[in-house]
Amino acid sequence: MATFTVRGKNIEITPSLREYVEKRVGKVTKYFENVGDISVLLTVSKGRHIVEVTVPVQGGILLRGEEATMDMYTSIDLVVEKLERQIHKQKTKLARRFRGGGFKAEALQSSVIPEKQEDEEYKVVKTKRFIVKPMDVQEAVMQMNLLNHNFFVFRDSETEEVNVVYKRTDGNYGLIESGN
Template sequence: MATFTIRGKNIEVTPALRDYVEKKVGKVTKYFDNVGEITVLLTVSKDRHIVEVTVPVQGILLRGQEATMDMYTSIDLVIEKIERQIRKYKTKLEKRFREGSIRTEMMTPPTKPVEEDEAVVIKTKRFVVKPMDVQEAIMQMNLLNHDFFVYRDDKTEDVNVVYKRKDGKYGLIESGV
């Protein structure tokens, strides 16, 4: 059974709202055996009700965000978005999933005080760069809704970056020596 972390920002998470979120978000767990802790952030900003959902499954992070004038509508739409992602990639995940392709991220705070003229690093992420091919890297990038993805090429062992171009196609930066 999946565990939930449901937080509210400028909104109280009532028991009824919590039950609705758990019922709706719980639907996506039927597609996978191993689901980690599901994180849901409910935010009210002016007239917008924003729902962000992160579902870690089998080493992949499914992420969705929706904003409408109604919290329940936002919840429904974000679940539809995640279910579309699952349907789109389920076959690819089963075919391409290999043991040890889990991608983990850790946040690390800055270690020294910042001088006035120095560029400020607001957030640092450290993660294990797992071996995979370019197609799996593109799939991971799309699942995370990122514009780029860092990975280790499973054939050359080089660290590469795949990115989404403005024309909708993909680019590849290879780090070969």
Template sequence: MKFIITGRKIDVTDGLRDRINKKLGKLDKFFDEDTEVHVTLEVEKDRQMVEVTVPYKGIIFRAEEVNHDMYASIDKVVDHLERQIRKNKTRLEKRFKDDAFIIETVNGGMPNDYKPVEEEKEFNVVKTKRFAIKPMDTEEAILQMNLLGHQFFVFFNADTDEVNVVYKRKDGDYGLIEPEF
């Protein structure tokens, strides 16, 4: 795997690079060797944040962890990604190929760091909502989302004539999702 490491408000030291290569290198059993892994390290007051994004064959794996210690954040983000893969192993194998996500064993047993995670067998949709979409701009959509008390809002963007999604980010800011076809 190829690591692209970016620091925001932090100098990426050799120690941090080594820790990222060592810990995230454990995930190379799941991905091809030329897979790019985007790692962003950010410091905000006493919050040490690590965000990892792995685009792989049309699927984007993403995890974010915040801790008071950058090294602990790196450890946790790796665990988070590994849990995501194990939890969705069957679906991912169907999408890519059989045995794409085999867990390597040590001496015929499980790896030393193996933690069992129950795989989701099916997604259970318990409610379907239908609603009329009226054209609006992004600012109006954010206002509507806040008035409803939701974390996201689907709307028809009057500026682009496309369906978009606005959402509230963990940092309190807002995001906009614009589809590409």
């Protein structure tokens, strides 16, 4: 039986809410023999109900999911679906890694989530082309905000490297630098 650490931020964790979290999130334990302490953080921020789940599994594997909706119970359900999709998507790699046991591949057979075929390729439905102009980070952030995008690709005017600036959920900005 897995142990749970359920914490709340701007929300009181009622016994019924804790029970629902343990019941729903506990579903992911059926795929593995040894699961560590499952960490669940429930947050209410600006009317959004955010659920963050971290599930450590033997062998150093970490499953993590986050969902945000206007309803806490819906967020919990969606994050469980997300974790199960992760398991299905990586089932071959997981089975290989747990060759000596620990991963219950048979649990995947009873699940209703459609699985991706091994030889199936990812389908690209749209391609966009654009010129990556040289600019500094501050100019790239300004351009991103003017375009009302969450990220912006630019060429650093000093290093000529292609980088990405992005808007973080906390309102700050991040930079992804290309490197060798």
